Protein backbone atom coordinates (compact mmCIF):
# COMPACT_ATOMS: atom_id res chain seq x y z
CA UNK A 1 0.00 0.00 0.00
CA UNK A 2 1.16 3.50 -0.78
CA UNK A 3 -0.23 5.99 1.66
CA UNK A 4 0.14 9.72 1.28
CA UNK A 5 -0.91 12.10 3.97
CA UNK A 6 -1.26 15.85 3.71
CA UNK A 7 1.61 16.41 1.30
CA UNK A 8 2.56 20.05 0.84
CA UNK A 9 5.30 21.44 -1.38
CA UNK A 10 6.27 25.04 -1.95
CA UNK A 11 8.57 26.27 -4.69
CA UNK A 12 9.49 29.68 -3.39
CA UNK A 13 6.21 31.41 -2.62
CA UNK A 14 4.32 29.10 -4.95
CA UNK A 15 2.37 26.20 -3.51
CA UNK A 16 2.84 23.44 -6.07
CA UNK A 17 1.15 20.74 -3.99
CA UNK A 18 -1.39 21.69 -1.39
CA UNK A 19 -2.45 19.11 1.16
CA UNK A 20 -2.82 15.99 -0.96
CA UNK A 21 -3.78 12.72 0.70
CA UNK A 22 -4.69 9.36 -0.81
CA UNK A 23 -4.05 5.66 -0.56
CA UNK A 24 -3.38 3.10 -3.27
CA UNK A 25 -3.54 -0.59 -2.45
CA UNK A 26 -2.21 -3.59 -4.33
CA UNK A 27 -4.57 -4.50 -7.11
CA UNK A 28 -5.34 -0.88 -7.84
CA UNK A 29 -4.27 1.23 -10.80
CA UNK A 30 -4.61 4.87 -9.96
CA UNK A 31 -4.77 7.36 -12.81
CA UNK A 32 -3.34 10.73 -11.93
CA UNK A 33 -4.87 13.50 -13.99
CA UNK A 34 -4.63 17.23 -14.06
CA UNK A 35 -3.76 20.13 -16.32
CA UNK A 36 -0.15 21.15 -16.98
CA UNK A 37 1.48 22.45 -13.84
CA UNK A 38 -1.16 20.94 -11.56
CA UNK A 39 1.49 19.27 -9.43
CA UNK A 40 1.34 15.67 -10.66
CA UNK A 41 5.06 15.25 -11.21
CA UNK A 42 5.88 17.09 -8.01
CA UNK A 43 3.62 14.73 -6.06
CA UNK A 44 5.23 11.71 -7.70
CA UNK A 45 8.69 13.04 -6.94
CA UNK A 46 7.74 13.30 -3.30
CA UNK A 47 6.32 9.78 -3.29
CA UNK A 48 9.52 8.39 -4.78
CA UNK A 49 11.68 10.31 -2.34
CA UNK A 50 13.37 12.50 -4.94
CA UNK A 51 12.19 15.72 -3.38
CA UNK A 52 11.36 16.08 0.29
CA UNK A 53 7.88 17.38 1.08
CA UNK A 54 7.58 20.57 3.13
CA UNK A 55 5.12 18.70 5.29
CA UNK A 56 3.18 15.50 5.18
CA UNK A 57 4.02 11.82 5.08
CA UNK A 58 4.67 9.19 2.45
CA UNK A 59 4.44 5.54 3.35
CA UNK A 60 5.44 2.77 0.96
CA UNK A 61 4.53 -0.70 2.17
CA UNK A 62 5.36 -0.53 5.83
CA UNK A 63 8.21 1.95 5.38
CA UNK A 64 8.19 5.68 5.77
CA UNK A 65 9.90 7.49 2.90
CA UNK A 66 11.38 10.16 5.16
CA UNK A 67 12.64 7.95 7.96
CA UNK A 68 13.54 4.83 6.06
CA UNK A 69 14.13 5.95 2.48
CA UNK A 70 16.32 3.06 1.36
CA UNK A 71 13.86 0.34 2.25
CA UNK A 72 10.93 2.34 0.93
CA UNK A 73 12.77 2.92 -2.36
CA UNK A 74 13.58 -0.78 -2.67
CA UNK A 75 9.88 -1.49 -3.02
CA UNK A 76 9.30 1.16 -5.68
CA UNK A 77 9.79 1.32 -9.40
CA UNK A 78 9.80 4.79 -10.93
CA UNK A 79 9.59 6.15 -14.43
CA UNK A 80 10.39 9.87 -14.18
CA UNK A 81 8.84 12.40 -16.50
CA UNK A 82 10.67 12.67 -19.85
CA UNK A 83 12.38 9.32 -19.26
CA UNK A 84 15.93 10.43 -18.42
CA UNK A 85 18.75 8.08 -19.44
CA UNK A 86 22.54 7.99 -19.35
CA UNK A 87 23.29 9.02 -22.90
CA UNK A 88 26.57 7.16 -23.28
CA UNK A 89 25.39 3.68 -22.27
CA UNK A 90 23.90 0.88 -24.31
CA UNK A 91 20.34 -0.14 -23.46
CA UNK A 92 21.66 -3.43 -22.13
CA UNK A 93 24.35 -1.74 -20.07
CA UNK A 94 21.87 0.73 -18.67
CA UNK A 95 19.44 -1.97 -17.62
CA UNK A 96 22.27 -4.00 -16.08
CA UNK A 97 23.27 -0.94 -14.10
CA UNK A 98 19.70 -0.42 -12.88
CA UNK A 99 19.38 -4.10 -11.98
CA UNK A 100 22.63 -3.99 -10.05
CA UNK A 101 21.54 -0.99 -8.03
CA UNK A 102 18.36 -2.92 -7.33
CA UNK A 103 20.50 -5.59 -5.72
CA UNK A 104 20.32 -8.15 -8.54
CA UNK A 105 23.58 -9.98 -9.24
CA UNK A 106 24.97 -12.58 -11.57
CA UNK A 107 22.43 -14.86 -13.20
CA UNK A 108 19.48 -13.13 -11.53
CA UNK A 109 20.57 -9.85 -13.03
CA UNK A 110 20.97 -11.30 -16.51
CA UNK A 111 17.54 -12.87 -16.30
CA UNK A 112 15.92 -9.65 -15.08
CA UNK A 113 17.53 -7.61 -17.83
CA UNK A 114 16.49 -10.15 -20.47
CA UNK A 115 12.91 -10.17 -19.23
CA UNK A 116 12.67 -6.41 -19.12
CA UNK A 117 14.03 -6.21 -22.67
CA UNK A 118 11.42 -8.68 -23.85
CA UNK A 119 8.54 -7.09 -21.94
CA UNK A 120 9.33 -3.67 -23.36
CA UNK A 121 10.15 -4.91 -26.88
CA UNK A 122 13.68 -3.59 -26.77
CA UNK A 123 15.42 -6.51 -28.53
CA UNK A 124 16.15 -4.60 -31.75
CA UNK A 125 18.01 -1.86 -29.88
CA UNK A 126 19.44 -3.77 -26.92
CA UNK A 127 23.03 -3.03 -27.88
CA UNK A 128 22.50 0.42 -29.30
CA UNK A 129 23.73 3.51 -27.47
CA UNK A 130 20.91 5.29 -25.68
CA UNK A 131 21.87 8.55 -27.36
CA UNK A 132 20.96 7.21 -30.77
CA UNK A 133 17.53 5.83 -29.85
CA UNK A 134 14.27 7.32 -31.07
CA UNK A 135 12.10 9.04 -28.50
CA UNK A 136 9.72 6.11 -28.10
CA UNK A 137 12.54 3.64 -27.59
CA UNK A 138 14.14 5.93 -25.03
CA UNK A 139 10.88 6.00 -23.18
CA UNK A 140 10.60 2.24 -23.28
CA UNK A 141 14.19 1.81 -22.06
CA UNK A 142 13.43 3.96 -19.06
CA UNK A 143 10.16 2.14 -18.50
CA UNK A 144 12.05 -1.17 -18.57
CA UNK A 145 14.29 0.16 -15.82
CA UNK A 146 11.28 0.81 -13.60
CA UNK A 147 10.00 -2.77 -13.74
CA UNK A 148 13.32 -4.58 -13.80
CA UNK A 149 13.12 -5.70 -10.17
CA UNK A 150 9.42 -6.56 -10.36
CA UNK A 151 8.51 -4.01 -7.69
CA UNK A 152 5.32 -4.12 -5.66
CA UNK A 153 4.74 -0.43 -6.23
CA UNK A 154 5.08 1.44 -9.48
CA UNK A 155 5.07 5.16 -10.05
CA UNK A 156 4.90 6.07 -13.74
CA UNK A 157 4.96 9.67 -14.87
CA UNK A 158 3.33 9.74 -18.30
CA UNK A 159 4.37 6.22 -19.32
CA UNK A 160 2.78 6.38 -22.78
CA UNK A 161 4.20 9.77 -23.72
CA UNK A 162 5.90 9.58 -27.11
CA UNK A 163 4.88 6.00 -27.89
CA UNK A 164 3.27 4.95 -31.17
CA UNK A 165 -0.34 3.70 -31.03
CA UNK A 166 0.70 0.04 -30.93
CA UNK A 167 3.13 0.62 -28.12
CA UNK A 168 0.61 2.73 -26.24
CA UNK A 169 -1.71 -0.23 -26.45
CA UNK A 170 1.00 -2.63 -25.25
CA UNK A 171 1.96 -0.45 -22.33
CA UNK A 172 -1.65 -0.03 -21.31
CA UNK A 173 -2.30 -3.73 -21.25
CA UNK A 174 0.98 -4.22 -19.42
CA UNK A 175 -0.09 -1.72 -16.76
CA UNK A 176 -3.50 -3.33 -16.51
CA UNK A 177 -2.00 -6.79 -16.06
CA UNK A 178 0.61 -5.68 -13.57
CA UNK A 179 -2.09 -3.80 -11.70
CA UNK A 180 -3.62 -7.07 -10.59
CA UNK A 181 -0.71 -7.71 -8.24
CA UNK A 182 0.89 -4.31 -7.78
CA UNK A 183 -0.18 -0.87 -6.69
CA UNK A 184 0.35 1.47 -9.61
CA UNK A 185 0.11 5.23 -9.85
CA UNK A 186 0.43 6.69 -13.29
CA UNK A 187 -0.12 10.15 -14.66
CA UNK A 188 -1.44 10.85 -18.11
CA UNK A 189 -3.08 13.46 -20.28
CA UNK A 190 -4.94 10.85 -22.31
CA UNK A 191 -8.38 10.37 -20.83
CA UNK A 192 -9.23 7.21 -22.77
CA UNK A 193 -6.26 5.65 -21.07
CA UNK A 194 -7.89 6.25 -17.74
CA UNK A 195 -11.11 4.55 -18.83
CA UNK A 196 -9.12 1.68 -20.25
CA UNK A 197 -6.70 0.84 -17.44
CA UNK A 198 -7.54 2.60 -14.19
CA UNK A 199 -9.53 1.23 -11.35
CA UNK A 200 -9.55 4.69 -9.87
CA UNK A 201 -8.64 8.20 -10.96
CA UNK A 202 -7.65 11.34 -9.13
CA UNK A 203 -7.86 14.73 -10.77
CA UNK A 204 -5.71 17.46 -9.32
CA UNK A 205 -5.74 21.13 -10.14
CA UNK A 206 -3.32 23.70 -8.78
CA UNK A 207 -2.08 21.30 -6.15
CA UNK A 208 -5.53 20.28 -4.90
CA UNK A 209 -7.40 17.04 -5.40
CA UNK A 210 -10.61 18.06 -7.13
CA UNK A 211 -11.99 14.60 -7.88
CA UNK A 212 -11.29 11.08 -6.69
CA UNK A 213 -13.24 8.03 -7.81
CA UNK A 214 -13.61 5.22 -10.33
CA UNK A 215 -13.71 6.32 -13.97
CA UNK A 216 -17.45 5.68 -13.98
CA UNK A 217 -17.96 7.74 -10.87
CA UNK A 218 -16.05 10.56 -12.47
CA UNK A 219 -18.14 10.34 -15.59
CA UNK A 220 -21.24 10.45 -13.37
CA UNK A 221 -20.13 13.89 -12.26
CA UNK A 222 -21.12 15.20 -15.67
CA UNK A 223 -24.17 17.49 -15.32
CA UNK A 224 -25.97 15.59 -18.07
CA UNK A 225 -25.16 12.15 -16.73
CA UNK A 226 -28.28 9.99 -16.51
CA UNK A 227 -30.42 12.40 -18.52
CA UNK A 228 -32.35 11.21 -21.56
CA UNK A 229 -32.32 12.95 -24.92
CA UNK A 230 -35.46 12.72 -26.89
CA UNK A 231 -36.36 13.87 -30.38
CA UNK A 232 -40.12 13.92 -31.11
CA UNK A 233 -41.96 14.82 -34.31
CA UNK A 234 -45.38 16.38 -34.79
CA UNK A 235 -46.17 17.22 -31.19
CA UNK A 236 -46.35 20.69 -29.67
CA UNK A 237 -43.59 21.68 -27.25
CA UNK A 238 -46.07 22.29 -24.42
CA UNK A 239 -47.60 18.83 -24.79
CA UNK A 240 -44.21 17.11 -24.72
CA UNK A 241 -43.18 19.05 -21.66
CA UNK A 242 -46.50 18.50 -19.89
CA UNK A 243 -46.61 14.77 -20.55
CA UNK A 244 -43.04 14.18 -19.43
CA UNK A 245 -43.57 16.14 -16.26
CA UNK A 246 -46.34 13.76 -15.25
CA UNK A 247 -43.65 11.15 -14.55
CA UNK A 248 -42.78 11.34 -10.88
CA UNK A 249 -39.15 10.38 -11.61
CA UNK A 250 -38.59 13.43 -13.81
CA UNK A 251 -36.86 16.36 -12.23
CA UNK A 252 -37.07 18.79 -15.11
CA UNK A 253 -37.32 18.95 -18.85
CA UNK A 254 -35.08 21.13 -20.88
CA UNK A 255 -36.03 22.06 -24.41
CA UNK A 256 -33.03 22.09 -26.68
CA UNK A 257 -34.74 22.80 -29.96
CA UNK A 258 -38.32 23.46 -30.86
CA UNK A 259 -39.78 23.93 -34.38
CA UNK A 260 -43.28 23.33 -35.70
CA UNK A 261 -42.53 19.73 -36.69
CA UNK A 262 -39.73 18.72 -34.27
CA UNK A 263 -39.14 19.05 -30.52
CA UNK A 264 -35.78 18.13 -29.02
CA UNK A 265 -35.64 17.82 -25.24
CA UNK A 266 -33.40 16.62 -22.49
CA UNK A 267 -35.13 14.96 -19.56
CA UNK A 268 -33.33 14.97 -16.22
CA UNK A 269 -34.15 12.29 -13.66
CA UNK A 270 -34.43 12.95 -9.95
CA UNK A 271 -32.07 10.05 -9.31
CA UNK A 272 -29.12 10.24 -11.71
CA UNK A 273 -28.24 6.61 -11.06
CA UNK A 274 -31.68 5.28 -11.92
CA UNK A 275 -30.96 2.92 -14.80
CA UNK A 276 -34.60 2.22 -15.58
CA UNK A 277 -35.22 5.86 -16.36
CA UNK A 278 -34.76 5.61 -20.16
CA UNK A 279 -37.23 2.72 -20.23
CA UNK A 280 -39.77 4.78 -18.32
CA UNK A 281 -39.44 7.64 -20.77
CA UNK A 282 -39.64 5.23 -23.71
CA UNK A 283 -42.84 3.66 -22.31
CA UNK A 284 -44.43 7.05 -21.97
CA UNK A 285 -43.44 8.03 -25.49
CA UNK A 286 -44.84 4.86 -27.07
CA UNK A 287 -48.01 5.03 -24.95
CA UNK A 288 -48.60 8.57 -26.14
CA UNK A 289 -48.12 7.43 -29.72
CA UNK A 290 -45.45 10.04 -30.48
CA UNK A 291 -43.21 9.69 -33.44
CA UNK A 292 -39.57 9.88 -32.33
CA UNK A 293 -36.15 9.08 -33.73
CA UNK A 294 -33.83 9.51 -30.81
CA UNK A 295 -34.05 8.34 -27.26
CA UNK A 296 -30.75 7.87 -25.50
CA UNK A 297 -29.27 8.16 -22.07
CA UNK A 298 -26.25 10.38 -21.53
CA UNK A 299 -23.35 8.41 -20.00
CA UNK A 300 -21.28 11.45 -19.17
CA UNK A 301 -17.99 12.32 -20.78
CA UNK A 302 -14.71 12.32 -18.91
CA UNK A 303 -13.18 15.08 -21.01
CA UNK A 304 -16.05 17.43 -20.25
CA UNK A 305 -15.95 16.56 -16.57
CA UNK A 306 -12.22 17.20 -16.64
CA UNK A 307 -12.70 20.53 -18.37
CA UNK A 308 -15.45 21.47 -16.00
CA UNK A 309 -13.42 21.03 -12.83
CA UNK A 310 -10.06 22.18 -14.11
CA UNK A 311 -10.80 25.21 -16.24
CA UNK A 312 -7.60 26.98 -17.21
CA UNK A 313 -6.91 30.29 -15.52
CA UNK A 314 -7.77 32.31 -18.61
CA UNK A 315 -11.28 30.90 -18.85
CA UNK A 316 -11.91 31.01 -15.12
CA UNK A 317 -11.16 34.68 -14.92
CA UNK A 318 -13.58 35.59 -17.68
CA UNK A 319 -16.44 33.26 -16.82
CA UNK A 320 -18.69 34.57 -14.12
CA UNK A 321 -20.76 31.47 -13.57
CA UNK A 322 -17.78 29.50 -12.24
CA UNK A 323 -17.08 25.82 -12.80
CA UNK A 324 -19.56 23.82 -14.83
CA UNK A 325 -19.37 20.90 -12.46
CA UNK A 326 -19.48 21.20 -8.72
CA UNK A 327 -17.84 18.47 -6.74
CA UNK A 328 -17.61 17.40 -3.18
CA UNK A 329 -14.48 15.44 -2.51
CA UNK B 330 30.65 -6.94 0.20
CA UNK B 331 28.20 -4.86 2.10
CA UNK B 332 25.33 -3.22 0.29
CA UNK B 333 26.86 0.24 0.60
CA UNK B 334 30.15 -0.89 -0.93
CA UNK B 335 28.24 -2.68 -3.69
CA UNK B 336 26.35 0.48 -4.54
CA UNK B 337 29.47 2.64 -4.56
CA UNK B 338 31.15 0.06 -6.77
CA UNK B 339 28.24 -0.13 -9.21
CA UNK B 340 28.03 3.64 -9.53
CA UNK B 341 31.80 4.00 -9.91
CA UNK B 342 31.86 1.28 -12.54
CA UNK B 343 29.18 3.03 -14.59
CA UNK B 344 30.97 6.35 -14.32
CA UNK B 345 34.24 4.80 -15.37
CA UNK B 346 32.58 3.08 -18.32
CA UNK B 347 31.30 6.51 -19.33
CA UNK B 348 34.85 7.84 -19.58
CA UNK B 349 36.06 5.16 -21.87
CA UNK B 350 33.01 4.86 -24.09
CA UNK B 351 33.93 8.20 -25.63
CA UNK B 352 37.25 9.39 -27.02
CA UNK B 353 37.34 12.16 -24.42
CA UNK B 354 39.16 9.99 -21.91
CA UNK B 355 41.91 9.06 -24.35
CA UNK B 356 42.26 12.62 -25.51
CA UNK B 357 42.54 13.73 -21.91
CA UNK B 358 45.24 11.23 -21.10
CA UNK B 359 47.23 12.10 -24.19
CA UNK B 360 47.02 15.83 -23.46
CA UNK B 361 48.04 15.24 -19.87
CA UNK B 362 51.06 13.21 -20.88
CA UNK B 363 52.09 15.67 -23.58
CA UNK B 364 51.82 18.66 -21.27
CA UNK B 365 53.62 16.88 -18.46
CA UNK B 366 56.40 15.99 -20.90
CA UNK B 367 56.56 19.46 -22.38
CA UNK B 368 56.89 21.21 -19.03
CA UNK B 369 59.36 18.71 -17.67
CA UNK B 370 61.69 18.60 -20.62
CA UNK B 371 61.30 21.96 -22.29
CA UNK B 372 60.38 24.40 -19.56
CA UNK B 373 62.17 22.87 -16.61
CA UNK B 374 65.10 21.70 -18.67
CA UNK B 375 65.15 18.21 -17.23
CA UNK B 376 68.32 17.15 -19.04
CA UNK B 377 70.16 20.42 -18.60
CA UNK B 378 69.66 20.22 -14.84
CA UNK B 379 71.66 17.04 -14.93
CA UNK B 380 70.11 15.85 -11.74
CA UNK B 381 68.69 12.41 -10.99
CA UNK B 382 65.36 13.55 -9.64
CA UNK B 383 61.80 14.03 -10.85
CA UNK B 384 61.29 17.40 -9.20
CA UNK B 385 61.23 19.19 -12.59
CA UNK B 386 58.28 16.92 -13.37
CA UNK B 387 56.31 17.24 -10.13
CA UNK B 388 56.78 20.94 -9.69
CA UNK B 389 54.31 21.56 -12.52
CA UNK B 390 51.56 19.36 -11.20
CA UNK B 391 49.68 21.96 -9.20
CA UNK B 392 49.49 24.13 -12.34
CA UNK B 393 48.76 21.33 -14.78
CA UNK B 394 45.92 20.01 -12.67
CA UNK B 395 44.34 23.46 -12.62
CA UNK B 396 43.06 22.86 -16.13
CA UNK B 397 42.97 19.14 -16.41
CA UNK B 398 41.16 18.13 -13.24
CA UNK B 399 38.22 20.53 -13.66
CA UNK B 400 37.92 19.18 -17.21
CA UNK B 401 37.38 15.73 -15.74
CA UNK B 402 35.20 16.80 -12.84
CA UNK B 403 33.03 19.44 -14.46
CA UNK B 404 30.46 17.00 -15.75
CA UNK B 405 30.13 14.85 -12.65
CA UNK B 406 26.87 16.34 -11.35
CA UNK B 407 26.05 19.04 -13.87
CA UNK B 408 25.55 16.40 -16.54
CA UNK B 409 23.46 14.32 -14.18
CA UNK B 410 21.22 17.31 -13.54
CA UNK B 411 21.08 18.42 -17.16
CA UNK B 412 19.99 14.98 -18.37
CA UNK B 413 17.66 14.48 -15.42
CA UNK B 414 19.31 11.16 -14.60
CA UNK B 415 19.89 12.45 -11.09
CA UNK B 416 16.21 11.70 -10.55
CA UNK B 417 16.77 8.09 -11.57
CA UNK B 418 19.91 7.72 -9.53
CA UNK B 419 18.57 9.22 -6.32
CA UNK B 420 15.28 7.33 -6.41
CA UNK B 421 17.23 4.07 -6.53
CA UNK B 422 17.86 2.51 -3.13
CA UNK B 423 21.17 4.35 -2.71
CA UNK B 424 22.12 7.16 -0.37
CA UNK B 425 23.37 10.52 -1.58
CA UNK B 426 26.76 9.71 -0.08
CA UNK B 427 27.08 6.46 -1.96
CA UNK B 428 26.31 8.22 -5.22
CA UNK B 429 28.75 11.07 -4.53
CA UNK B 430 31.50 8.72 -3.42
CA UNK B 431 30.97 6.36 -6.35
CA UNK B 432 31.22 9.13 -8.90
CA UNK B 433 34.13 10.79 -7.14
CA UNK B 434 36.14 7.59 -6.80
CA UNK B 435 35.66 6.71 -10.47
CA UNK B 436 37.08 10.05 -11.55
CA UNK B 437 39.87 9.91 -9.02
CA UNK B 438 40.89 6.48 -10.22
CA UNK B 439 40.81 7.81 -13.76
CA UNK B 440 43.16 10.63 -12.78
CA UNK B 441 45.32 8.10 -10.98
CA UNK B 442 45.49 6.11 -14.18
CA UNK B 443 46.63 9.16 -16.14
CA UNK B 444 49.23 9.82 -13.47
CA UNK B 445 50.38 6.20 -13.51
CA UNK B 446 50.95 6.44 -17.25
CA UNK B 447 53.79 8.85 -16.56
CA UNK B 448 55.84 5.86 -15.36
CA UNK B 449 58.30 6.19 -18.26
CA UNK B 450 59.62 9.20 -16.31
CA UNK B 451 60.64 6.93 -13.47
CA UNK B 452 62.24 4.52 -15.89
CA UNK B 453 64.14 7.35 -17.56
CA UNK B 454 65.64 8.85 -14.41
CA UNK B 455 66.55 5.45 -13.09
CA UNK B 456 68.24 4.64 -16.36
CA UNK B 457 70.12 7.92 -16.47
CA UNK B 458 71.13 8.19 -12.87
CA UNK B 459 70.51 7.08 -9.36
CA UNK B 460 67.51 8.96 -7.99
CA UNK B 461 65.93 8.60 -4.57
CA UNK B 462 62.97 6.41 -5.47
CA UNK B 463 61.43 6.97 -2.05
CA UNK B 464 61.11 10.65 -2.82
CA UNK B 465 59.61 9.85 -6.21
CA UNK B 466 57.03 7.50 -4.73
CA UNK B 467 56.25 10.06 -2.07
CA UNK B 468 55.74 12.75 -4.70
CA UNK B 469 53.41 10.48 -6.64
CA UNK B 470 51.32 9.93 -3.52
CA UNK B 471 51.20 13.67 -2.93
CA UNK B 472 50.31 14.36 -6.54
CA UNK B 473 47.51 11.83 -6.43
CA UNK B 474 46.13 13.35 -3.22
CA UNK B 475 46.34 16.81 -4.72
CA UNK B 476 44.48 15.63 -7.81
CA UNK B 477 41.80 14.26 -5.48
CA UNK B 478 41.51 17.59 -3.72
CA UNK B 479 41.10 19.46 -7.01
CA UNK B 480 38.61 16.87 -8.13
CA UNK B 481 36.55 17.26 -4.97
CA UNK B 482 36.39 21.00 -5.64
CA UNK B 483 35.22 20.29 -9.21
CA UNK B 484 32.70 17.83 -7.89
CA UNK B 485 31.28 20.56 -5.69
CA UNK B 486 31.19 23.19 -8.43
CA UNK B 487 29.58 20.72 -10.82
CA UNK B 488 26.79 20.22 -8.30
CA UNK B 489 26.20 23.95 -8.12
CA UNK B 490 25.41 24.48 -11.79
CA UNK B 491 23.86 22.66 -14.73
CA UNK B 492 26.40 24.21 -17.07
CA UNK B 493 29.66 22.38 -17.52
CA UNK B 494 31.42 25.53 -18.64
CA UNK B 495 30.42 27.44 -15.52
CA UNK B 496 31.37 24.45 -13.44
CA UNK B 497 34.80 24.34 -15.10
CA UNK B 498 35.48 28.02 -14.57
CA UNK B 499 34.29 28.04 -10.97
CA UNK B 500 36.41 25.05 -10.18
CA UNK B 501 39.45 26.55 -11.88
CA UNK B 502 39.07 29.78 -9.91
CA UNK B 503 38.74 27.99 -6.58
CA UNK B 504 41.69 25.72 -7.29
CA UNK B 505 43.77 28.66 -8.49
CA UNK B 506 43.04 30.35 -5.20
CA UNK B 507 44.12 27.24 -3.31
CA UNK B 508 47.40 27.28 -5.23
CA UNK B 509 48.15 30.98 -5.13
CA UNK B 510 47.82 31.43 -1.39
CA UNK B 511 50.87 29.22 -1.06
CA UNK B 512 52.76 30.50 -4.08
CA UNK B 513 56.11 31.85 -2.83
CA UNK B 514 56.10 35.12 -4.88
CA UNK B 515 52.65 35.95 -3.52
CA UNK B 516 53.68 35.07 0.01
CA UNK B 517 56.64 37.42 -0.25
CA UNK B 518 54.30 40.16 -1.30
CA UNK B 519 51.94 39.40 1.56
CA UNK B 520 54.76 39.49 4.08
CA UNK B 521 55.10 43.24 3.45
CA UNK B 522 51.74 43.74 5.14
CA UNK B 523 51.23 40.70 7.31
CA UNK B 524 53.19 39.21 10.15
CA UNK B 525 55.12 36.02 9.30
CA UNK B 526 52.69 33.97 11.40
CA UNK B 527 49.75 35.24 9.39
CA UNK B 528 51.50 34.59 6.10
CA UNK B 529 52.21 31.02 7.08
CA UNK B 530 48.60 30.66 8.26
CA UNK B 531 47.42 31.82 4.84
CA UNK B 532 49.79 29.57 2.98
CA UNK B 533 48.82 26.59 5.11
CA UNK B 534 45.50 26.40 3.28
CA UNK B 535 47.33 26.09 0.00
CA UNK B 536 47.63 22.78 -1.80
CA UNK B 537 51.03 23.96 -3.00
CA UNK B 538 52.44 24.18 0.51
CA UNK B 539 51.29 20.69 1.40
CA UNK B 540 52.34 19.18 -1.88
CA UNK B 541 55.82 20.68 -1.42
CA UNK B 542 56.26 18.49 1.64
CA UNK B 543 55.63 15.36 -0.37
CA UNK B 544 58.07 16.54 -3.02
CA UNK B 545 60.74 16.69 -0.35
CA UNK B 546 60.01 13.09 0.44
CA UNK B 547 58.22 13.84 3.68
CA UNK B 548 54.96 12.08 4.35
CA UNK B 549 53.47 13.96 7.23
CA UNK B 550 50.10 13.08 8.66
CA UNK B 551 49.13 16.75 8.72
CA UNK B 552 49.54 16.98 4.94
CA UNK B 553 47.56 13.82 4.36
CA UNK B 554 44.88 15.08 6.72
CA UNK B 555 44.83 18.38 4.85
CA UNK B 556 44.12 16.76 1.50
CA UNK B 557 41.69 14.17 2.81
CA UNK B 558 40.00 16.84 4.91
CA UNK B 559 39.62 19.11 1.90
CA UNK B 560 38.17 16.21 -0.09
CA UNK B 561 35.76 15.34 2.69
CA UNK B 562 34.69 18.93 3.14
CA UNK B 563 33.99 19.40 -0.57
CA UNK B 564 32.10 16.13 -0.90
CA UNK B 565 30.10 16.90 2.20
CA UNK B 566 29.18 20.30 0.78
CA UNK B 567 28.31 18.63 -2.52
CA UNK B 568 25.79 16.52 -0.64
CA UNK B 569 24.33 19.62 0.98
CA UNK B 570 24.08 21.38 -2.40
CA UNK B 571 22.39 18.40 -4.04
CA UNK B 572 19.94 18.16 -1.18
CA UNK B 573 19.07 21.81 -1.45
CA UNK B 574 18.45 21.47 -5.20
CA UNK B 575 16.08 18.62 -4.55
CA UNK B 576 14.26 20.60 -1.90
CA UNK B 577 13.56 23.23 -4.60
Ligand SMILES: Nc1ncnc2c1ncn2[C@@H]1O[C@H](COP(=O)(O)OP(=O)(O)OP(=O)(O)O)[C@@H](O)[C@H]1O
Nearest residue numbers: 011016034035036037038039040041042043081577
Ligand atom coordinates in the same frame (compact mmCIF):
# COMPACT_ATOMS: atom_id res chain seq x y z
N1 LIG C 1 12.09 22.57 -9.35
C1 LIG C 1 11.08 23.47 -9.42
N2 LIG C 1 11.29 24.75 -9.09
C2 LIG C 1 10.30 25.65 -9.15
N3 LIG C 1 9.04 25.37 -9.51
C3 LIG C 1 8.75 24.12 -9.84
C4 LIG C 1 9.75 23.09 -9.82
N4 LIG C 1 9.18 21.93 -10.19
C5 LIG C 1 7.89 22.21 -10.44
N5 LIG C 1 7.62 23.52 -10.23
C6 LIG C 1 6.31 24.17 -10.38
O1 LIG C 1 5.35 23.42 -9.66
C7 LIG C 1 4.15 23.33 -10.39
C8 LIG C 1 3.75 21.89 -10.58
O2 LIG C 1 4.63 21.30 -11.49
P1 LIG C 1 4.53 19.78 -11.92
O3 LIG C 1 5.73 19.47 -12.74
O4 LIG C 1 4.30 18.95 -10.72
O5 LIG C 1 3.22 19.79 -12.84
P2 LIG C 1 2.56 18.59 -13.62
O6 LIG C 1 1.21 18.40 -13.06
O7 LIG C 1 3.44 17.41 -13.64
O8 LIG C 1 2.43 19.21 -15.08
P3 LIG C 1 2.61 18.53 -16.52
O9 LIG C 1 1.28 17.98 -16.87
O10 LIG C 1 2.95 19.69 -17.38
O11 LIG C 1 3.68 17.51 -16.43
C9 LIG C 1 4.36 24.08 -11.68
O12 LIG C 1 3.81 25.36 -11.54
C10 LIG C 1 5.86 24.17 -11.81
O13 LIG C 1 6.22 25.37 -12.45
Ligand SMILES: [Mg+2]
Nearest residue numbers: 040041042081
Ligand atom coordinates in the same frame (compact mmCIF):
# COMPACT_ATOMS: atom_id res chain seq x y z
MG1 LIG D 1 4.42 16.37 -15.05
